Amino acid sequence: MSDESKADVRQYVRNAYEQLGLPRLIIIIFLLSLFAVAVIMRMDLAILVKDSITRIGMNGILVLAMLPTLACGVGLNFGLPVGVIAGLVGAVTSMNWGLKGFAGFAAAMAIAIPLAVIAGYLYAMLLERVQGQEMMVGTYVGFSLVSGMCMFWLLAPYRNPAMIFALGGKGLRTTITLDRTFGKVLNDFLGFSILDVYIPTGLLLFMGVFYVAIALFFKSKAGLAMRTVGSNPMYARSSGINVQGMRTLGVILSTVLAAIGILVYSQSYGFVQLYTAPLTAAFPAVASVLIGGASLRKATIGHALLGTVLFHTLLTIALPVTQTVLQGADISEIARMIMSNGMIIYALTRAERR
Amino acid sequence: MGNGNVLELKGITKSFFGTTVLKDVNLSMNPGEIHALVGENGAGKSTLMNILFGMQVIFDTGGFDGQIVVGGQAVTIDSPRKAMELGIGMVHQEFMLIPGFTVSENIKLNREPTVRNVASRLFGPKLETLNEPLMQSDSKAALGKLAVSIDEMALVGTMPVGHMQFVEIAREIDKKNVRLLVFDEPTAVLTESEASLLLAAMKRLSSEGIAILFITHRLDEVMEVADNITILRDGEIVSRMPRSEAKLDRIAQLMVGRKIERPVLPPRKSEPSEKDVVLKVDNLKVDMPGERVRGLNLTVRRGEILGIGGLAGHGKVGIANGVIGMYPASGRVAKDGVQIPVNDPKRALLSGMAFVSEDRRGVGLLLDESIEMNIILTAMQVQGKFLKPGVLPNLRLEDRAAVREHALEVIRDLDIRCTGPAQLVRRLSGGNQQKVCLGRAFTMEPEVLWVSEPTRGIDVGAKQLVLDLLVKFNREHGMTIVMTSSELGELRKICDRIAIVYRGQIAGVLPPDASDVDFGLMMAGKSATLEEVS
Secondary structure, three states, rough: OHHHHHHHHHHHHHHHHHHHHHHHOOOOHHHHHHHHHHHHHOHHHHHHHHHHHHHHHHHHHHHHHHHHHOOOOOOOOOOOOHHHHHHHHHHHHHOOOOOOOOHHHHHHHHHHHHHHHHHHHHHHHHHHHOOOOOOHHHHHHHHHHHHHHHHHHHOOOOOOOOOOOOOOOOOOEEEEEEOOOOOOOOHHOEEEOOEEEEOOOHHHHHHHOOOOOHHHHEHHHHHHHHHHHHOOOHHHHHEEEHHHHHHHHHHHHHHHHHHHHHHHHHHHHHHEEOOOOHHHHHHHHHHHHHOOOOOOOOOHHHHHHHHHHHHHHHHHHHHHHHHHHHOOOHHHHHHHHHHHHHHHHHHHHOOOOO | OOOOOOOEEEEEEEEEEOEEEEEEEEEEEEOOOOOEEEEEOOOOOHHHHHHHHOOOHHHHOOOOOOEEEEEOEEEEOOHHHHHHHHOOEOOOOOOOOOOOEEEEHHHHOOOOEEOHHHHHHHHHHOOOOEEEHHHHHHHHHHHHHHOOOOOOOOOOOHHOOOHHHHHHHHHHHHHOOOOOOEOOOOHHHHHHHHHHHHHHHHHHHHHHHEEEEEOOOHHHHHHOOOOOEEEEEEEEEEEEEEEEHHHHHHEEEHHOOOOOOOOOOOOOOOOOOOOOOOEEEEEEEEEOOOOEEEEEEEEOOOOOOOEEOOOOOOHHHHHHHHHHHHOEEEEEEEEEOOOOOOOOHHHHHHEEEEEEEOOHHHHHHHOOOOOHHHHHHHHHHHOOOEEEOOHHHHHHOOOOOHHHHHHHHHHHHHOOOOOOOOOOOOOOEEEEEEEHHHOOOOOHHHOOOEEEOOOOOOHHHHHHHHHHHHHHHHHHHHEEEEEEEOOOHHHHHOEEEEEEHHHHHHHHOOOOOOOOHHHHHHHHOOOOHHHOOO
16 A cells, blocks of 8 residues: 555544544444444344334434524524424324324324424524523423423313223323324334344335435525524624524424424334423433534534434443343443433533533 | 823833834823823724733733833833732723622722621631721712712612713722823713713812823813823824813824825726715614714715724714614615615615625624635525525525535635635634625625725735725726725725714715815814814
């Protein structure tokens, strides 16, 4: 090998490293070592891979929901539960009507999206009044809305016996199965197995469509305007961009993606979880996008995708592997907490102040 | 002047990164003397004050040459605290007061008289009780010296601006050893009646033996109170005179005066005329902090380069910002007879105007985006250029090829030194960043271009390039240019007419070859011609 091509290779490696960044390199190495342990312990790799892929597909759109708010300068959308609840209302309403399969899923989306637009608009109005503290306020908006909605779940006039508490005959159950409605409709669509690994084609396609759509959006006039508002509102104003309008649009888009995201998540999981379940919905999504390399200043589709893959593969693999290694000691939940919350702290403290 | 000098500055010389901003400045002051220091923006007044108060910025940039003598002894002032100990006080242009504290708390801040109590005996002097009656009587006495009636128990936040200024002064004179007070543009934020009260207070202080260094560009105030006048220009003392020998127009001339070589500019096909007005501004009021515009009228002729000059704080920068809609404004702006709404940047830009902001890094650029994105974004958002065809106008995609082609063209035409159109703007030098800002505006192909402080903070060579570019676009494309600048010299180089702004209004419009006296007087609010008429 000549000196020149050696230098080229070195340059290429250095560029690749800079692109990736140290935290991601560490996580990838950790991930690979977990796989190595799994092989050594003779665990069923096919199941691990299958679970990882499914979890990536389940969570991809929820993570994607972080991008619009990051782009328009509102920051990480800790108020993700706003959209999640819109999605859940869509899901239970569709179930109440007894719609099955794709029809049920489509109906849930058709109800959830307008609700998310309205909720997102109101949420954006609120955030506009607390500029500079959107993330803090968003967190508590999420918390209070989830708690407030507990009353709704209990009192709402849903009558489908499959959904309400068996005793008393009033109020929705905390966990409702989707077996007889739209559970796994996406996962099973065009699904196939390869080397014992089941590929949920429909789920991945659905996620892919949204990633491509959002990527294109950020290359469009409106998307560029949104990014401009995020990176310098004064420049945006001097370019005739409606700054408040773009921030509002970013929050609405994020809320709508959250609503769609939770529907995708639920159908894959097979259950709808109500009451306090959405309380922490934002945190895995926030951690994912940050692990992917996004910061308050810059966030791309690539960050969301890489973050989803890394974070959720890690969670899927870490759980059974640690359990096998430590023989039954269940530290996986704790490890998950440390990882996701630690990542949030790391990324937020590192973020440059505007 | 004998040994009784309060302060003597000997041969002060200071340069920043090779640019000399102060050259061999000497100054001495007697007790009770009011000494006025006048000069244009950038004459070196604030650098001199930074040296006198031992500000960190001076030492960070390599210190200074020369000597400071206080009360007959050579001293080293290496911190504002040291200056305070030596009895030198400063009345700031921007108030350093805590709004939620009372007047007396502000006056005594960090110098509170205290009495011992149980806790302080146990845990140390930090826990001593404030001696509030003493604080109040001291404050009252200090305010009394100024002959103003301000309630020492009032909250500072609820007081008019003029009163805050007096609280600042009271705080300085309450310091027991104060010998010299520096007033930095104290009347800039005051109404006229407040200003005259302040001048009276200054006279009272000087009669008590406190020397006052009065920094200002209001010449009528200088004539009213100063004993001696020193004129600073480009870092050098150009003249010093007692007031008895001073004349307003002479000071004005000395302040501004420098030989302007007006280069021969390329000719136009037809010269701009009063009959062909492109833009008319009526009763414009702009609420821009520090640069308020208060009911201004302006007429711009098609094809001209109109200069807007004036001293800092008088609102010249506010004009362009108000017309484009960056700050809340009211009034009428009409282009070619068609009214353009204010407070709506999009409509202003669509009407064929473009804007290069004085705040290059804050407003003019997306520092973490590429050169090409910075250049095209405004034209894309406003005019829909550089977009691929599509059904929904807002969802049309960026036309990468057209963007790249245009960016390369701008980089070549404006001679932007960079590694390529994808380079981040943050990594460019100030001059090249400014060219990107100009490129952004030129991409709009405007009929009227508003340029604010185009040469601020860029090096000398780049300054000339920027001015040349403006002339080139004016001559070759017939672009009307309204250029706002603090540097009168550059306005006189390229402008056809120069409007001088004073207190938020146009004081007058002068030809670029008008005399230094006219410019100086007009900037100081004294129009020689106006006075003759009235």
